Every structure is written in C-alpha cells, then in structure tokens.
Amino acid sequence: MAISKAVIASLLVSLLIAHLVDSDHMDMVHGGIDGGMTRSLLQKIDCTTECTRRCKLSSRQNLCNRACGTCCERCNCVPPGTSGNEDVCPCYANMTTHGGRKKCP
Known part of the structure; x- marks a missing residue:
C-alpha cells in the first residue's frame, strides 16, 4: 500500500x-x-518606434530617445505611455546610471 x-x-x-x-x-x-x-x-521590438512614442512629450527628445534606445535594446521592452507604467518592464525600470540615478525615461 x-x-x-x-x-x-x-x-x-x-x-x-x-x-x-x-x-x-x-x-x-x-x-x-x-x-x-x-x-x-x-x-524583438522596434526600439526606434517605441522610444519615439515614449519620448514625444519630452523637452529633451534627443537625450530621451538615446537613453530609451539603450534601455530598450538591453531589456527588449518599453513601458506604454509617455511616462510611468514602469511596472510593466521591470528591467527598464530598474536600470540606473553610474551615479545611481534612473537611466530610462
């Protein structure tokens, strides 16, 4: 048994x-x-299109697109909307610069 x-x-x-x-x-x-x-x-997502969408309201679009592009390439994800919603892409949300500041817009 x-x-x-x-x-x-x-x-x-x-x-x-x-x-x-x-x-x-x-x-x-x-x-x-x-x-x-x-x-x-x-x-693989189209980082150029996604970052253009994400950064369209930024006052410094070139800087925003460059940072977003780096984050997108590493994480293969860009949060929806033009700001916030970072819980959708934890990799994107947790990336920091050498100075400890948030890297991704």
Whole structure:
C-alpha cells in the first residue's frame, strides 16, 4: 500500500511540473499572459518606434530617445505611455546610471 501511495504522489508531482513547463512555454510563444505586454525572447521590438512614442512629450527628445534606445535594446521592452507604467518592464525600470540615478525615461 505504501508503494502505491509513493507512486501516485510522484506521478502527481510529475504532472504538476509538466503543466508548469508547458504553461511557461506557451507564455513565451504567445507573448505572455497580460495581453502581449510581456515580450518574449523570440520577438524583438522596434526600439526606434517605441522610444519615439515614449519620448514625444519630452523637452529633451534627443537625450530621451538615446537613453530609451539603450534601455530598450538591453531589456527588449518599453513601458506604454509617455511616462510611468514602469511596472510593466521591470528591467527598464530598474536600470540606473553610474551615479545611481534612473537611466530610462
């Protein structure tokens, strides 16, 4: 009886792991569970267009586009809107300069 319980428990754990791996794979293929805001490694975004959109209201557009472009290339993500919404792209939000200031606009 103890052997059958161990077999059933290991089977359930195996199914759980298989399910988690499959759902992670589907998130990468379909762009995530949040309606496409998460960028997969398979899909490269157009940083020039995204940064132009992000920086269109900036008073220093060249500086904003240059910083945004660097962040976009490293993170493959630019938050929606012209400011804020950085919780969508944690890599973008957490990048800092050598002086410890936020790098990404």
